[in-house]
Amino acid sequence: MDPKEFQIIKDAYNTGHLTVVKAILSDRKKERNLSLEEESLYLKSLFYLSEWNEFLKEWEGFEKKTPELILYYFKVILLSKEKKHAGMEEEKQLLELMAVSPEACLLYLEWNKKQVKSKHKSLFLAQSKQFQNYLDRMNQELTKK
Numbered sequence: 001m002d003p004k005e006f007q008i009i010k011d012a013y014n015t016g017h018l019t020v021v022k023a024i025l026s027d028r029k030k031e032r033n034l035s036l037e038e039e040s041l042y043l044k045s046l047f048y049l050s051e052w053n054e055f056l057k058e059w060e061g062f063e064k065k066t067p068e069l070i071l072y073y074f075k076v077i078l079l080s081k082e083k084k085h086a087g088m089e090e091e092k093q094l095l096e097l098m099a100v101s102p103e104a105c106l107l108y109l110e111w112n113k114k115q116v117k118s119k120h121k122s123l124f125l126a127q128s129k130q131f132q133n134y135l136d137r138m139n140q141e142l143t144k145k
Contacts, residue, residue: 006035006037006038009021009024009025009038009041010041012024013041013044013045018045018048018049019049021041021042021045022042022045022046022049022051025038025041025042025045026042029042036063036064039058039062039064040064040066040069042058043055043058043059043062043069043072044069044072046058047072047075047076050079052076052079052080052081052082053080053082055072055073055076056076056080056082056084059073059076065089065090065093067093067097067101070090070093070094070097071094071097071101071103071104071107073086073090074086074090074094074107074108074111075107077111078107078110078111086111094107094108094111095108098127099127102128102131105124105127105128105131109124
């Protein structure tokens with residue numbers, strides 16, 4: 001992968017030209033295997049273009065599932081009309097993210113609506129209080145002169 005070409009694609013992604021990014025990477029995919037960076041941009045483009053089925057199809061063959069992409073994956077599952085079950089590895093990664101990400105907690109709760117027991121709800125409430133404490137402390141730091 002030529003670094004200059006990748007930078008052009010990355011710039012196109014960052015400026016919102018998602019259809020262009022998708023088209024270029026889709027063509028490259030026909031010619032050769034995409035690099036991990038290209039594949040990541042491709043998945044993100046599919047996500048923001050609301051192409052859920054294509055995202056899920058690409059996800060199966062993708063190797064480096066970053067925390068950001070794990071969150072996208074669960075959003076796709078929730079947003080798509082497909083009745084898709086998350087893989088064990090993805091669920092494990094989401095659980096690991098819950099300690100540091102309110103978004104991960106929310107996705108987990110939405111994804112497991114019927115399976116969250118009342119004793120686990122108290123853990124989520126405690127976690128939300130911890131997140132709120134961090135936000136309060138951050139606001140205090142930001143408002144200091």
